[in-house]
Amino acid sequence: MKNDCKKRIAQAGYASRRKAEQLILEGKVKVNHQVVTTLGTKVTPKDLVEVSGVQLENERKVYYLVYKPRGVISSVKDDKGRKVITDLLPEVSERIFPVGRLDYDTSGLILLTNDGDFANLLMHPSHGAEKKYVAKIKGVPEPSDLKQMRKGLRDGKDLLKAVGYKILSSDRRKNTTILEITLIEGKNRHVRRMMDKLGYQVLKLKREKYAFFNTGWSSARRLS
Structure with missing residues (x-):
């Protein structure tokens, strides 16, 4: 190639x-x-x-699967001096970059690599890589609200959609619900914006699956 x-x-x-x-x-x-x-x-x-x-030597391709905690930027640098995703892998000498993003307050799986072709394969919506999130929200949503996620919610120029969802648990006493939400195309702050349009505050959010990677893997696992 x-x-x-x-x-x-x-x-x-x-x-x-x-x-x-x-x-x-x-x-x-x-x-x-x-x-x-x-x-x-x-x-x-x-x-x-x-x-x-x-x-020049051909740089070998490397792949690291990391569980990003909250309070870390999904970038290789930050002009505000906050902790970035590559700080979690100080021993890595290759010039790696994150595949996709997770916002500052969202935890979960993220892949870092120097393989641009593989990164593009994962990120392009046409390849259908599923991203599965678990969200704890304030409130107990009506079934009609959740169905609206599959139809799509317009927010500015973006149409925010989920390809699937599942209620994992509800607590009417605490007025909270834990939802599993599956996306194909992930826009900036997709889940948070989608829930906000429905009128539900996201209290916690984590990504548990990205394509064929899931949280069964270790927190900082080298894949090659």
């Missing part, structure tokens, strides 16, 4: 993609011993890539 040369440089940890573009334009990059100066040059894993005389 062919990839952009600048992506190969970034994946090898030599430089960021923006810096890699600059190196290509400056004539400091060779592919199979030939200088390349054209942005968008494609390379295969078998091609020899050199930057300023240094031969």
Whole structure:
């Protein structure tokens, strides 16, 4: 499979993609011993890539499944100095990134990898990767409210839908309900916004399944 040369440089940890573009334009990059100066040059894993005389090794693909606690940002950096998802894996040397996001107050499964193709496969709605959440909400919803989730709720430009739901428990004395909600396409704060449109406050939210990964896995498991 062919990839952009600048992506190969970034994946090898030599430089960021923006810096890699600059190196290509400056004539400091060779592919199979030939200088390349054209942005968008494609390379295969078998091609020899050199930057300023240094031969790049193909970075091995790594995959880490992490259980993100509340109070952690699903990003590799935060301008407010808050704890980020990569802080949970301080021993990892590869340049990894999270696949999808969980908001600050949501816990649950998240995958970190340096495999962009696999990440795109999981994240694109057309591939139908299920995301299963468990939400504790204030109130005991009517069946008609829950059915509305499957029809979809309009919030601004977004149509928020669930492909499935299940009431796990209800406590009328405490006026709370625990719901299992399944999504295919996950928009920003999807479950929280959907429940808010129905008039129910989300007290706790966690993701228990993402595609074929579930919470039966360990809290920080390396998959390769």
